[in-house]
Structures are given as structure tokens and as C-alpha cells.
Amino acid sequence: MKLYEGKVVSEDIKIGIVAARFNEFIVSKLVSGAQDALVRHGVADEDIALAWVPGAFEIPLAAKRMAESGKYDAVITLGAVIRGATSHYDFVCSEVSKGVANVALGADIPVMFGVLTTDTIEQAIERAGTKAGNKGAECAQGAIEMVNLLREMA
Numbered sequence: 537m538k539l540y541e542g543k544v545v546s547e548d549i550k551i552g553i554v555a556a557r558f559n560e561f562i563v564s565k566l567v568s569g570a571q572d573a574l575v576r577h578g579v580a581d582e583d584i585a586l587a588w589v590p591g592a593f594e595i596p597l598a599a600k601r602m603a604e605s606g607k608y609d610a611v612i613t614l615g616a617v618i619r620g621a622t623s624h625y626d627f628v629c630s631e632v633s634k635g636v637a638n639v640a641l642g643a644d645i646p647v648m649f650g651v652l653t654t655d656t657i658e659q660a661i662e663r664a665g666t667k668a669g670n671k672g673a674e675c676a677q678g679a680i681e682m683v684n685l686l687r688e689m690a
């Protein structure tokens with residue numbers, strides 16, 4: 537049986553990050569978690585680019601530009617959508633998740649979904665470097681794995 541799996545060791549990998557500024561207190565921790573994980577797995581700091589957008593809803597467009605530029609082997613999207621008093625949360629989450637998935641399929645490169653979608657601020661904090669890990673670091677490792685996997689499958 538031929539087995540394909542990507543190693544989580546970077547060899548000449550360039551990464552683009554798109555981060556939403558809304559809930560920046562949380563998202564900044566996701567960005568630093570992603571950057572730390574990328575560098576510690578061998579990605580050169582100069583091979584990482586970061587673009588800030590106003591909110592999660594704007595992530596897919598910026599991710600599309602990065603993914604289709606040809607400059608990056610993978611894109612990591614980071615944000616924190618925290619439920620409020622109206623149904624706005626549902627629309628934002630739906631469009632961001634669908635949009636990010638479509639960018640990956642359209643550009644044919646890994647686009648990692650690192651947007652927290654939580655009911656409470658506490659849940660977001662737990663996933664930004666405390667008891668439930670750091671979603672940015674998780675996506676960073678996943679991005680390296682996916683790049684290596686797709687290179688193996690080529």
C-alpha cells in the first residue's frame with residue numbers, strides 16, 4: 537500500500553498569514569503562536585508574511601489574494617468570532633468558513649482555517665494559548681504538514 541503523509545519539518549516553505557483585527561486581544565496571541573510554531577519547525581522568519589484585515593468577514597478576500605499571488609506555499613487564516621446578542625455571528629462564521637475553504641480549492645494550496653468561533657470570550661482565551669492550546673500554532677503545524685504532503689503526492 538502506498539502511504540502519503542507530510543512531515544512537520546519545513547524545507548524552503550513560504551507562508552502567508554491573514555489575521556483579523558477584531559478581538560485583537562485574542563488574535564494577537566494566535567498570530568504569535570503561529571509565528572513561533574513556524575519558526576521552531578524550520579520556516580525562516582523572512583519567509584513569513586502577515587496581512588491584517590478589519591474583521592473575519594474580510595479574511596477570504598485577502599487570503600485569496602495571497603493564495604493566488606504564487607508567493608506562498610500555504611496561507612494561514614486567523615481570527616476570533618465571538619457570539620454577540622444578534623444573529624450576526626452566524627452569518628460571519630458561515631461566510632468565513634465557506635470562503636476560506638473555497639480559496640484553498642480555487643488556488644490549489646493549503647489554506648488553514650484558524651478562525652475561532654466561540655460562544656464566550658473565555659472559550660476564545662482557552663484556544664489562544666491557554667488550557668485548550670493555541671489555534672494559531674495548530675494551523676502552523678498543519679500548514680507545514682499539508683505543504684509536505686502535497687509535495688509528496690505531486
Ligand SMILES: Nc1c(NC[C@H](O)[C@H](O)[C@H](O)CO)[nH]c(=O)[nH]c1=O
Nearest residue numbers: 556558590591592593615616617618
Ligand atoms: N463580531 C465580529 C466581527 N464582526 C465584523 C465582521 O467580521 C466584518 O469585519 C464587518 O461585518 C464588516 O464587514 N468580526 C470578527 O472577526 N469577530 C467578531 O466577533
Ligand SMILES: CC(=O)[C@@H](O)COP(=O)(O)O
Nearest residue numbers: 618619620621622624625
Ligand atoms: C460575531 C459578531 O458579529 C458579534 O460579535 C456582533 O455582536 P452583536 O451580535 O451583539 O451585534
